[in-house]
Amino acid sequence: IxxxxxxxxxxxxxxxxxxxxxxxxxxxxxxxxxxxxxxxxxxxxxxxKGSEDEILQRINSISAEIDAMGGIPNFFGVQRFGINRPITHIVGERLIRGDVKGAVMTYLAYITPDESESEEVREARQLCQEGNFKECLKRMPLRYERAILNELVKVKKSTEQLSESDYIAAFNALPVNLQKLFIHAYQAYLFNLVLSKRMMSLNMNRQQPFNAALVGDIVCYRNEHGFADPAKLERVTEEKVDAINRLIKRGRAFVTAPVFGFATELGAGLEGEIEREVLTAEGIELSDFKLNVLPALSSKGTRRPIIVPVKxxxxxxxxxxxxxxxxxxxxxxxxxxxxxxxxxxxxxxxxx
Incomplete structure (x- = not known):
């Protein structure tokens, strides 16, 4: 600071x-x-539990595996999706589909099965599920939920009469940074899916290291500070794959996977197949990341290294x-x- x-x-x-x-x-x-x-x-x-020698042996063994791989898989952590109430990416998915009402209702009314929230909050969310926004507002102690509920209540319409514009106005009661977090969480969820599928595919082919570039991959290069720079991208071709893998071993290049957006350039080969498979399974297209109803939340996307070096x-x-x-x-x-x-x-x- x-x-x-x-x-x-x-x-x-x-x-x-x-x-x-x-x-x-x-x-x-x-x-x-x-x-x-x-x-x-x-x-x-x-x-x-165990002796000091046993514990050190376990630590050293895990560290050796990480070194051999060139780092750890660069997954987004669970906190990206919400630790106590992991719905952030679900709200984002609703927004990407243009379902603002669904996004609002998920944020307000979804009740986690593990009772991670107080009974007061759970009862308020139940009222929201029943469409009783006015009573929910009286009981809901959480400020962002209250901001949305205030907008829904003040239009003085029944739940059935609320229009898309009413739900958009209610959603816009949230700070823009929080709104963007929903989109980012869904992008992170998709990235984790791509990364998991790549790991599973390569685990079936033990001859191919996880951190090695394949023809069709898109790699990024190291910046002046020694970190991966997603602005410096190159597609891996048959002619360049060996040279790029030498750079990867020296920490100067990194295989990437997409943080999907409307301007994402998809990979080819195995990586491209996985990326398209994830999009198809989710039933979304890259153009969906250009949100017509909430244009400020549109995302061009980027790429992210699949491995992060760590000692x-x-x-x-x-x-x-x-x-x-x-x-x-x-x-x-x-x-x-x-x-x-x-x-x-x-x-x-x-x-x-």
Whole structure:
């Protein structure tokens, strides 16, 4: 973060729960969106069973697999879809199909089966399912839901009389950044599908490494900071595939998959087949990402590396004071922006 107009000593008077402020330098301009290169993580995993040697052996074995692959699959993490109520991508899917009413009702009325929300919120959502928006507004404590409900109630129409324009006006009560998050979540869901299908296809052909380029793939190149740059794209041809794979091994090129949008250039070969298969299975077309009813949410799309390089260091292995008889370990690693620490941790914490 950037803080202007204060002296170093002033920071000592700032108290924020679970936050430590440390001065790293001064600049003539503030930190802003687009400046972030990545994030450094130090994460403690607790409740580990086994001897120190056994735990270290497991950690080293997993790290060796990651190194051999060239990194971890660059999935979007679960938080992209909503941790307590994973419907963000479902709302986005409704919007892509032009079903604004469906998007609004999913956001307002969907009740998660795992009871992750309070009884008060669940009862309010039930009222919404029944079309009783006025009573739902009285009971709903969540501010974004209340913003939408206010718009639906103030038109003074029955649920059956509400028009598409009424639902559009209600949806527009949400901040634009939140609206875009729904689209981005659905794009992330589709990307994860493509990535999963590619992994399954290549697992059937053990001769082909996951991080190797195939003819028809689209690769991006490393920028001046050493990170993958989706603006620098090239299609892999038969003539160039060997040279590009040499660049991949040196960390200078990266195979990509699409974050679908209306301007997406689909791959060819195996990758192209997978991309088209996902679109067909979902029943959508690239042109659907140009939203006529909500043009501000239209997305051109981009491409994203299928693998993110990561070096995980085991900083400390010790007794777990919170779980007697168990161990804890501190893992340290860096990820470029847009990649998820939860995806890295899953490789170390999954049961299989």
């Amino acid at each position: 950037s803080i202007s107009g204060i002296e170093d000593d002033d920071l000592a008077h700032i108290r924020l729960k679970d936050v430590t402020l440390r001065i790293i330098g001064r600049s003539n301009k503030p930190v802003s969106l687009g400046d972030l290169y990545g994030n450094e993580f130090e994460i403690t995993i607790r409740g580990l 995980v260091n085991c900083k400390e292995l010790s007794d777990d004071e919170m779980n007697p008889g168990c161990k804890r370990v501190k893992l340290n690693f860096f990820l470029p922006k847009g990649s998820y620490a939860t995806v890295v941790l899953r490789e170390y914490m999954k049961m299989k």
